[in-house]
Amino acid sequence: MTMKQIILTGGGTAGHVMVNLALIPLLQKEGYMIDYIGSIDGIEKELITPIEGVTYHAISTGKYRRYRSIDNLKDPFKVLNGIRQSVQLILKLKPSIIFSKGGFVSVPVLIAAKLTNTPAVIHESDLTPGLANKIAMPFAKRILVTFEKTLQYVDEKKARFIGAVVRPELFEGSKQRACEKLMFDPNQPIMLIMGGSTGSKHVNTFIRDHLDRLTKKYQVIHLTGKALSDETVINARYKQYEYVADDLKDLLMSADVIVSRAGANAIFEFLALKKPMILIPLSKKVSRGDQLLNAAVFKEAGFAKVIEEDELKEVQFFKTLAELEQEAPEMIKEMAKRDAKDAIFEVLKAIHTYEK
Numbered sequence: 001m002t003m004k005q006i007i008l009t010g011g012g013t014a015g016h017v018m019v020n021l022a023l024i025p026l027l028q029k030e031g032y033m034i035d036y037i038g039s040i041d042g043i044e045k046e047l048i049t050p051i052e053g054v055t056y057h058a059i060s061t062g063k064y065r066r067y068r069s070i071d072n073l074k075d076p077f078k079v080l081n082g083i084r085q086s087v088q089l090i091l092k093l094k095p096s097i098i099f100s101k102g103g104f105v106s107v108p109v110l111i112a113a114k115l116t117n118t119p120a121v122i123h124e125s126d127l128t129p130g131l132a133n134k135i136a137m138p139f140a141k142r143i144l145v146t147f148e149k150t151l152q153y154v155d156e157k158k159a160r161f162i163g164a165v166v167r168p169e170l171f172e173g174s175k176q177r178a179c180e181k182l183m184f185d186p187n188q189p190i191m192l193i194m195g196g197s198t199g200s201k202h203v204n205t206f207i208r209d210h211l212d213r214l215t216k217k218y219q220v221i222h223l224t225g226k227a228l229s230d231e232t233v234i235n236a237r238y239k240q241y242e243y244v245a246d247d248l249k250d251l252l253m254s255a256d257v258i259v260s261r262a263g264a265n266a267i268f269e270f271l272a273l274k275k276p277m278i279l280i281p282l283s284k285k286v287s288r289g290d291q292l293l294n295a296a297v298f299k300e301a302g303f304a305k306v307i308e309e310d311e312l313k314e315v316q317f318f319k320t321l322a323e324l325e326q327e328a329p330e331m332i333k334e335m336a337k338r339d340a341k342d343a344i345f346e347v348l349k350a351i352h353t354y355e356k
């Protein structure tokens with residue numbers, strides 16, 4: 001039997017790697033040889049290289065910045081180099097298919113897929129496609145989307161709504177394990193704060209400024225983002241971590257309420273675990289506004305309360321928190337009603353359908 005070969009790509013932020021992390025064990029069970037194309041120093045390298053049986057290849061990548069920068073002129077050359085490297089890798093590895101989760105590293109890989117006539121499938125987690133996926137879409141056979149509304153933004157013939165992919169291990173978390181580790185009382189409420197995979201300085205500052213009031217009621221777990229913890233803040237009912245990998249499942253399971261940015265992967269994880277949430281979407285000033293749309297859909301469905309960044313002030317926050325506490329039982333009921341598709345198997349199905 002000849003083994004099947006697949007190339008996975010995607011990176012830049014952790015959100016762009018999570019679907020691949022969920023996919024790898026399933027592909028390995030089916031006997032695929034897996035190669036991963038990522039950037040030289042992105043988070044994908046950190047998350048993927050420890051996985052046994054997956055070979056990581058770093059290529060040259062460029063990205064478009066929303067502000068004026070000389071790098072915006074230099075980066076097209078890096079992308080060209082990345083395309084050349086990807087073509088060489090594809091010719092050497094001869095994959096039956098390429099699966100891309102998006103992010104800038106995926107653009108040269110998808111162009112190389114087209115140049116070598118290798119089928120490719122893309123997954124988009126946000127309501128509106130990111131720039132990298134937008135550029136890459138013409139080169140893909142299938143575009144899998146998380147939000148039904150996304151269908152109106154992409155080529156209808158190629159797109160398919162499959163719902164969100166949530167890493168299966170997140171369902172195996174334990175509140176007890178979390179409380180033992182944190183030295184928290186399991187009988188008192190726990191609030192988890194997450195500023196996305198990279199953390200949010202804005203949210204971090206707000207939380208620290210109001211910590212005394214928050215910790216009166218809650219034991220607080222704060223995921224601050226890399227290099228954003230502040231060891232001068234000392235409080236027995238407050239624990240901070242910059243980034244949590246394996247233990248995240250326990251921390252999520254232990255939370256009674258979550259306060260978070262509105263990155264697509266994270267919010268669907270909270271939804272799958274039925275966690276009442278307050279979302280503080282990243283504003284349009286510093287992003288394309290994808291989180292505002294993600295958050296609006298969750299609010300409309302009754303899964304979340306939303307505070308816009310400019311409104312993140314003490315009065316507004318604690319008023320919203322009080323409403324959330326009151327509405328939480330109803331919110332959890334709404335979340336339980338939702339027909340959660342097993343989206344990871346839809347991803348596998350698409351891979352099988354389009355591979356050579």
Ligand SMILES: CC(=O)N[C@H]1[C@@H](OP(=O)(O)OP(=O)(O)OC[C@H]2O[C@@H](n3ccc(=O)[nH]c3=O)[C@H](O)[C@@H]2O)O[C@H](CO)[C@@H](O)[C@@H]1O
Nearest residue numbers: 013014015018125196197198223243244248263264265266
């Ligand atoms: C600043 C930015 O560009 N953000 C984008 C990025 O967010 P970001 O990379 O933050 O992505 P998400 O919020 O979608 O996902 C974060 C992921 O990191 C995990 N996690 C987080 C913290 C931690 O300590 N440990 C851990 O494992 C979460 O469980 C989740 O799976 O991609 C998302 C999906 O395309 C977009 O919606 C966001 O707008």
